[in-house]
Amino acid sequence: MTALSRRGRLAVTAVAAVVLGGVAVGYARLAADPAQPLPSAPVTGPRMHVLSNGRLSAVSRADPAGPREVTGQRCDRAHAAGGTIACLRPAGALAAGALVVLDEGLRELRTVPLTGFPNRARVSASGRMVAWTLFVDGHSYAAGGFSTSTGVLDTRTGALVTSLEEFTVDGEPGQAADRNFWGVTFTADDNRFYATMSTGGHRYLVVGDFAARTLRPLVDNVECPSLSPDGRRIAYKAAVDGDPGRGWRLSVMDLATLSSTPLAETRSVDDQPAWWDDSAVVYGVQRGDGTNDVWTVPADGTGTPRVLVPEANSPAP
Template sequence: MSARNRILILLVVALVAITTVTGYALRSRDGSGAAGGASGVVRLDTAGQILFRDTAPGGSFGRIASVPIDRPGGARTTGPMLCDRLYAAHGTGICMQRKGPVPSTHVTVLDHGLHRTRQVKIEGFPNRARVSASGNMLSWTTFVQGDSYLRDDFSTRTSILDTRTGRLVNSIEQIPLTLDGKPYRAADLNYWGVTFASDDNTFYATVRTSGRTYLIQGDYRKWTAHTLRTNVECPSLSPGNTRIVFKKRVNASANRPWRLYALDLATLKETPLAEEHSVDDQAAWLDDHTVMYGLPRHGGGWDVWAVPADGSGAPRLLIHDANSPAAVTTHR
C-alpha cells in the first residue's frame, strides 16, 4: 500500500472517531440519547410544571428536569444540577447529594435560577426533602444508620430551616413531645418526613419510638409537638391543608409492607388509595385531588405514578424514568 493511501485511510479513521466522540458528547450533554430530553433552562419559579429527578440512563441521569403539568409524558428539559433527592416550591428548592465514601450529604438550597444560596453538610444518606408552599420553610431527612425503614436499627436525622431568619434546627429530636396526651421523652426517638402547612408554622411529621410510628403535629414558633394517631409514615399535606396522604404499614412482609392512605384531618378518617403496590416514598400532591410518587420498575429504573387522593380510579404512569417529583403551580 502506498504512503498516500495509508495517509488517506488514517484521515478517514480519525474523522469517524471524531464524529463518534462528538455525537456521544452531545448526547451525554443534553440527555437526548436515552431520555428524549434536551438541555435548557430549568427554573423553580415557572408555574405549570413538574420538577423531578431524571433517572433515564445516560448523561442526564440524576439531573433536575421538568415537564409541563398538562403534558407530563412529553419532552423534558434537563438542567445541570445533580441530585439524589430534590423538592421545590415557590422558587425555592432543596437538592440533596450524597458525597464521599463515608456516608454524608450536602444539602444545597437553591433559588429560582438554581443558584446556591446556602449549603449544609450533614451525616447520612439522602432520604426526604420538603419545601413549604411559600418557599420559606425547608426540611430534609437523612438515614444516619441503616438504609431502610424496614430495619430495626435505622436512625434518622431531620432538620428544619427557616429561610426568612436563617435559623437552622440541625435535629428536631429535642422538640418537646406529647404522646397520647402525656409529656414523653425517650432515647430512641426518630423523626422523618416533615410536611408544612400554609401558615409556615404548623408542620406534620412521623416519629418512631418503642417500635411504633406516630403522626405528629408540630408548632414551629412554640416549638412543641403532639401525636395525632399511630401507623403513619412520610405524611404529605394537601394544598388545601385538609388531608394528609401517607404510607401505612399493612404487612409484616418486606415485599409489600406499605400502602398509600389519605387521612381527613377534620375527622381522622382513613381512606386507602387505589395504588396497591407498596410505595416507599413521601408522596407529593400534583393538585388538590391527585398525588404522585416514585415507584421502582421490575428489572430496574424508576417512574413517577399518579393516583386520585379520594380512593377512586386507578394509578397511571405520569413520567417515565423519573423520581422525586414536585409540582410548581404558582409563580414566585
Template sequence: MAVTGSARLTTFIGLTTVLVIGAGLCVVVAVNRASARADAAPKVAVARVSSLEGAPHVVFRNTEIGSRYGLVSIVSLADPRGPRAFTDVACDRVYAAAGTASCLRTKRGLATTFKAVQLDAEWDEVESWGLPGIPSRTRVSADGTLLATTSFVTGHTYMQVGFSTATDIREVGGRDLGNLEQFRLVVDGRTVRPSDRNIWGVTFARDDDTFYATVATGGTTYLARGDLSARTLTTLRKGAECPSLSPDGSQIAFKHDVGGSAPYWQMVVLDLASGRAVTLDGETRNVDDQVEWLDDDSLLYGLPREGETGVSDIWRIRTTSGAKPSIFIEQAWSPSIVRSAGR
C-alpha cells in the same frame, strides 16, 4: 507418536492464553458498552429550562440512564410526558417551591459525604451544609421560607430494623431551628422523653408555624403535628409515615404498614376535619415514598422500575378507594409541583 510433557505444557499455555485474551476482550466490550450507555444522550425531547419555568411545571430528578442521569429536570405540568429540560444540578432528592429548591446530595469517594444544598430561582447554590447520613426526604414550604431535611444516621432504608434518622428544619436565609428530636414530644396527651425517638418526613402548613411529621418510638409510628414557635410535636394517629399535606390543607396522605413479616406500605388519605381515612387499595405495589399532591384529588409518587437498577418512574393515582395508578412521568423521581413562574 507420544505427546511429550513439554508439548502438553506448550498446548496448555496456548489454550490458557486464548482463554485469558477472550475473557479480557469480553471485559473490554462490557466496559465499553457500559461507558456508552452512561454517556448516551437523552432519548426524550429536550427543552430549555427557561421555556418551561414561565408556566406551571414539575421539578424532579431524572433517572434515564445516560449523560443526564441524576440531574434536576423540569417538564410542563400541562404536558408531563412532553419535552424535558435539564439543569446542571445533581441531587439524590429535590424539592422546589416559590423560588427556593432543596437538594440532598451524596458525594462518593474515599470518604463518602452527604450534604444539603439550598438553590435559588436560577438554580445557583445559595448555601450548603453537611448531613449526618444518607439523604432521605426533603420539603420546602409553599412560600419558600422553610426547608426540612431527613437523613439516615444509621441504616439505609425504613424497612431496616434499627435505623436512625436526623430531621432538621431551617429558615431559608435565616436560623437553623434544630433537630426535631430536641422538640418536646407529647404522646397520647403526656409529655415523654424516650431515648429511641426517630422523626422524619416533614410537610409544612401554609402558616409557616404548623408542620406534620412521622414520630417513631417504642416500635410504634405516629402522625404528629408540630409547632415551630412552641417547639412541640403532638401525636395525632398511630400507623402513619411520611405525611404530605394537601394544597388546601384539609387532607394528609401518608403510607401505612399493612403488616406481615416485612414492612409493606399502602397509601392512605386522612380527612383532618372528620378523621375519615381512605386506603388507596387500587395500588397493590409497595410504596416507600413521601407522596406529592398533584391537586386536591390526586397524588404523585415514585416507584423503582423492576429489572432496571437505578431507574424509577413517577406514578399518579386519584385519592379514592379502588382508583388505579397510571404513569405520570417516565424515568423520574422526587417530584414537586410548581404552579407559579420562577418557582
C-alpha cells in the same frame, strides 16, 4: 459557494441530525449509562420538578411525559416550591453530603453540611421552610435498628434545627432513646408541620410547632405525610397490618375526622407522596431494574394508577 463551504454545511446538518436523533431516543438509556449526556429541552409555562438520573429537571405540567429540561445540579433527593429548591447532594470522594438551597435561577443561597444517606426533602408552599431526612444508620424503614436525622431550616430568618430530637414531645422534655423522625410536610402558616415519629414499635403522625419547638402525636401507623393544597387531608404510606415488613399502602386521611381511605395503588410504595392538585397524588415507584417512574392516582380511592413521568423520581408539582 465553494465546495469547502458546502461540505461544512453538510457536516453541520449531519451533526444536527445526530443530536436530534439522540434526543428522540428518549430517556430509556439514562439508567443504563449514567455517564451519557442527558437530552434536554426548554420547558415553558407551569412546571413540575423531578430528578432524572440524579439530575434536577423540570417537565411541563401540561405534558409531564414530554420533553424535560435537565440541569447540571446533582441531587439524591430534591423538592421545590415557592421559588425555593432543596437539593440533598450526594457525598463524593472529596466532598461530604449537604443540603443546598437554590433559587429558581439555580443560584446557591445556603449550604448545610450533612452526614448520612439522603432520604426525604420538602419545601413549604411559600418557599420559606425547608426540611430534610437522612438515614444515619440503616437504609430502610422496614428494617429494624435504623436511625434517622431530620432537620428544618427557616430560609427567611436563618433559624436552623439540625434534629427534631431537640423538640419537646407532648410535654415531655426528655427524649426516648428509640425516637426517630422523618417525612416533614408544612402547613400554609410556615410554622406548623406534620411528620412521622417512631417509638416503641409504632409510627405516629405528629403535629409540630417550629416556633415553640414542640411535637404532639395524633394517630398511629402514618408515615411520610404530605399535606393537601387545601390543608384538609394528609396523603401518606400506611404499613400493611401495621407491619412495615409487609410493605406499605398509599392512603389519604381526613384531618377533621382522622378517617383514612386506601388509594387504588395496591403495590407497596416506599415514598413520601406529593399532591398533583387537590384530587390526585404523585409518587415514585422503582422498577425491578432500578429505574424509577413517577406515578399518579386519584386521592379518593377510585381510578387506576398511571405513569405520569417516565424515568424520574422525587416529584415536586
